[in-house]
Amino acid sequence: MSIEKQIVSTLAAYPELISMIQITADEFTDARVGRIFTTVSDLIQDGREPDLILVAETMNFNSSENWLPEIGDCFDHPSIPKNLPSYERVVRETKRKRQLKTASRSFVNDLEGENPSAVHNVMEELRRIEGKDSSLIKSLDSIIPLVVQHIDDVENGNKKPGLQTGLRDLDMLLGGLIPGDEIVVAARTSVGKTAMMVNFAVNINAPCLIISGEQGCEQIAQRVIAKMGGISAYRLRQGRIRADEHLKLAETAAKIKQKQKIFIVDKSRPSIDDIEQLARAAKWQHNIEAVFIDYLQLINHPTEKDKRLQIVDISKRGKQLARELDIPVIMLAQLNRNAEGRTPRISDLKESGSIEEDADAIILLYPHEDNPSQLTMDLQKHRNGPTGCFQVSWNPEYMRAEDL
Numbered sequence: 001m002s003i004e005k006q007i008v009s010t011l012a013a014y015p016e017l018i019s020m021i022q023i024t025a026d027e028f029t030d031a032r033v034g035r036i037f038t039t040v041s042d043l044i045q046d047g048r049e050p051d052l053i054l055v056a057e058t059m060n061f062n063s064s065e066n067w068l069p070e071i072g073d074c075f076d077h078p079s080i081p082k083n084l085p086s087y088e089r090v091v092r093e094t095k096r097k098r099q100l101k102t103a104s105r106s107f108v109n110d111l112e113g114e115n116p117s118a119v120h121n122v123m124e125e126l127r128r129i130e131g132k133d134s135s136l137i138k139s140l141d142s143i144i145p146l147v148v149q150h151i152d153d154v155e156n157g158n159k160k161p162g163l164q165t166g167l168r169d170l171d172m173l174l175g176g177l178i179p180g181d182e183i184v185v186a187a188r189t190s191v192g193k194t195a196m197m198v199n200f201a202v203n204i205n206a207p208c209l210i211i212s213g214e215q216g217c218e219q220i221a222q223r224v225i226a227k228m229g230g231i232s233a234y235r236l237r238q239g240r241i242r243a244d245e246h247l248k249l250a251e252t253a254a255k256i257k258q259k260q261k262i263f264i265v266d267k268s269r270p271s272i273d274d275i276e277q278l279a280r281a282a283k284w285q286h287n288i289e290a291v292f293i294d295y296l297q298l299i300n301h302p303t304e305k306d307k308r309l310q311i312v313d314i315s316k317r318g319k320q321l322a323r324e325l326d327i328p329v330i331m332l333a334q335l336n337r338n339a340e341g342r343t344p345r346i347s348d349l350k351e352s353g354s355i356e357e358d359a360d361a362i363i364l365l366y367p368h369e370d371n372p373s374q375l376t377m378d379l380q381k382h383r384n385g386p387t388g389c390f391q392v393s394w395n396p397e398y399m400r401a402e403d404l
Contacts, residue, residue, distance in 0.1 A: 004033045005077040007087045008040055012055070013079035015044040016280035019324055023088050027095045035059070036067070036074055044284075082273055163290055163328065166203030168403045169390040173379050174361060177204065177290055177328035181384075182319040182358060184296070186333040186349055187365035188340060192375060193332045195399045196365060197292050198223045200330065206289040207261035209282040211275055213298035217266040224262065226399040228252050233399050261286065271300040272314050276321055283325045291325075293318070295332035297350065312354040319358040335364070346380050356381060375401065 011017060018041065025034035039059050043050040052068075052075055059067040153159035162176025177183060177200070187193040194215065201208050202224060212220055219237075226233035229252030235241045241249065256262075263286060265278055275293060282288045293299070301310040322329040333355070339348040344364045349355050356362065362381040368374035368391055375394040379387045393402045 002077060003087050003090050004028050004030055004037070005074040006080070007084065007091065008033060008037050008074040009077040010079040010081055010084055010087070011037070011044070012040050012050045012052075012075055014081045014277070014281075015050060016277070016282075016284035017081055017084055018044045018284065019280060020084055021088070023091055027091055029091075029094060029098070032070060033074060036071055081277060163204035163206055165200045167199075167377070167392055167401065169388065169392075170363075170377060170379070173382065173386055173388050175385065177330065178360070178384070179289075179326045179328060180323050181328045181360040182315075182322050183328060183330045183361045183363070184333050184349075184355055184359045185330060185363045185365060186335050186344075188335050188337075188344075191365055191367060192394060192396065192401070193365055194294055195223060195227075195396070196375075196401055197294060197330065197332055198227055198399060199401045201262050201290070201292055202227055202260065204290060205259075207263070207286050208290040208292065209263045209265065209279060209286075209288045210292045210294065211265045211267070211270060211278060212294045213267070213269050214294055215266065217264040220264050220266070223399045224256070224260070225249065225252050226397075228255065228260070230398055230400075232397050234397060263288065269298055269300045271302050272317050273302065275299065276317065279321055279325060279329075283327070288327065290327055291321070291329045293329065293331045295334060296355075297334050307350075311350060315355045315358040319360075331359075339366070344378075360384065374404070 007023075011021065021041065025031075025038045028034035028037065036055065036059070039055055040050040043054065043058065048054065052071060056068040056071050059071070150159070154161050160176060162171075162174065162178040164171050164176050165174075174183075185193055185196060194212075197210070198220065201210060210220055222233060222236045225231060226236055229245075229248045231241060231245045231248050231252070235245070263282055267274060270278070275291075279288075279291045282291075296311070296314065299310075299314050301313060304310045304313060318329050318331055333349055335344050335348045336350060339345075344366055346356055346362055346364070348364075349362075359381065360383040361379060364378040364380055366376050366378070368376050371391075373394055374391045376389065376391055378389040381387065391404060393404050394400075395402075
């Protein structure tokens with residue numbers, strides 16, 4: 001099947017999609033393509049690039065045949081990453097049809113041979129075919145040991161419940177940024193949500209990806225330097241830092257090179273497809289532990305024209321991406337103008353219904369009414385724990401949000 005070869009070529013060209021692959025080689029109609037698929041998958045799981053030569057050498061080493069022409073034929077097929085789920089469905093449905101045809105022929109033969117167990121046999125075979133996803137069904141008693149082990153690991157300090165944001169009250173409420181969670185941080189324009197995102201990215205002390213549809217990579221880097229080095233963000237932008245700040249700049253640059261693994265994408269108006277592919281690539285290449293997206297309303301949707309439906313789909317796919325990569329996805333969002341001059345609510349988010357449904361946590365960020373050096377963080381939705389409202393110290397010159 002050409003579709004099976006397209007799966008191989010797509011996976012070889014986009015190895016970061018390995019987390020999306022659910023099918024196995026025994027589901028392929030062409031067993032030889034299935035063997036190539038297995039080799040490509042194994043190389044990716046080992047962290048190696050599955051190029052034509054490496055795949056051929058790996059397969060030839062274990063065989064007296066020359067696999068190069070066949071592998072080349074697979075790799076010559078079009079690589080269309082967004083079609084991968086469709087390819088999988090076709091392959092899986094084709095296998096199911098093959099099994100049903102085999103079962104029906106066996107049933108006819110049994111009936112003609114007057115086998116008294118004919119009906120029982122065919123029913124058993126149909127149950128086996130339809131039960132292919134039974135591995136997804138798990139008993140509670142098999143899951144309990146995993147939960148107990150997780151609790152023990154956290155209590156003994158072998159595992160953190162989530163990535164720590166560095167803000168005590170938020171970490172106490174959320175338990176940190178939890179893998180698989182979609183967290184929305186929303187504010188009006190110029191309140192400080194991008195700076196808050198940078199604070200999170202620096203404080204979690206883990207490899208992460210920032211996808212910014214609003215600011216370029218140099219602007220994001222300036223905010224990181226200001227936060228980490230205690231250098232005025234304004235003077236950094238103007239290129240007029242003080243003499244004593246030159247030393248801080250050099251020290252901060254060295255610290256970032258040695259310790260901080262923050263990767264930045266500054267594509268203007270990235271599509272939701274772009275975001276998924278970039279996040280998968282960063283997970284595969286750099287083993288990132290969080291994705292930050294700035295911001296929801298700037299994400300482009302190439303196929304859906306209705307803005308409401310765009311937000312619905314983007315929000316849902318953000319949650320799916322968090323589950324797929326098993327990392328937190330933190331998405332910034334704009335609040336409506338209605339939120340100005342009063343305490344904002346979740347309903348001030350555009351298309352708040354779909355966002356509230358998908359997000360595990362929604363944090364509204366707004367200035368403290370009496371103190372400009374403070375920001376209010378209002379955790380108004382938390383699927384897995386308590387909500388709460390608290391203030392943090394805010395220094396816009398140095399892009400720093402800290403505990404009071």
